Amino acid sequence: MTTTLSEVRNRADLLLIVGPDPTPQFPRFFERCVAPRQTLFAESRQPPPVVRLGPAQTGDVIAARQLVCDLDRLPEAIAALRCLLGGRSVAAAEDRRSGDGRN
Numbered sequence: 001m002t003t004t005l006s007e008v009r010n011r012a013d014l015l016l017i018v019g020p021d022p023t024p025q026f027p028r029f030f031e032r033c034v035a036p037r038q039t040l041f042a043e044s045r046q047p048p049p050v051v052r053l054g055p056a057q058t059g060d061v062i063a064a065r066q067l068v069c070d071l072d073r074l075p076e077a078i079a080a081l082r083c084l085l086g087g088r089s090v091a092a093a094e095d096r097r098s099g100d101g102r103n
Helices: 005-011 029-034 071-085 091-098
Strands: 015-018 050-054 065-068
Touching: 005 029, 050 071
Parallel strands: 015 050, 050 065
Antiparallel strands: none
8 A cells, every 4th residue: 555645644544664774865754644743633742663675774764673585575575564464374375376276
């Protein structure tokens, strides 16, 4: 699912960042979207937990739980997460990848 940055700032319950830390390209991303001082619906709110799926990094601007994964394996990792969230076994993602035709 994708959304606008305004929706992230005002409504996010969890933020999943796929890939490397975005702060080198967008230095104020976390300040403006994840932990703003004021949101549309409240003067202040707790920032959502942040999970970053991608290569290991140190020195992220915001505390994020890291799920370490090589960039070339991100599609597999996302498929596995979708299986887990959908109540299916992770083997279902492997079956689809191998082309046996099951959904």
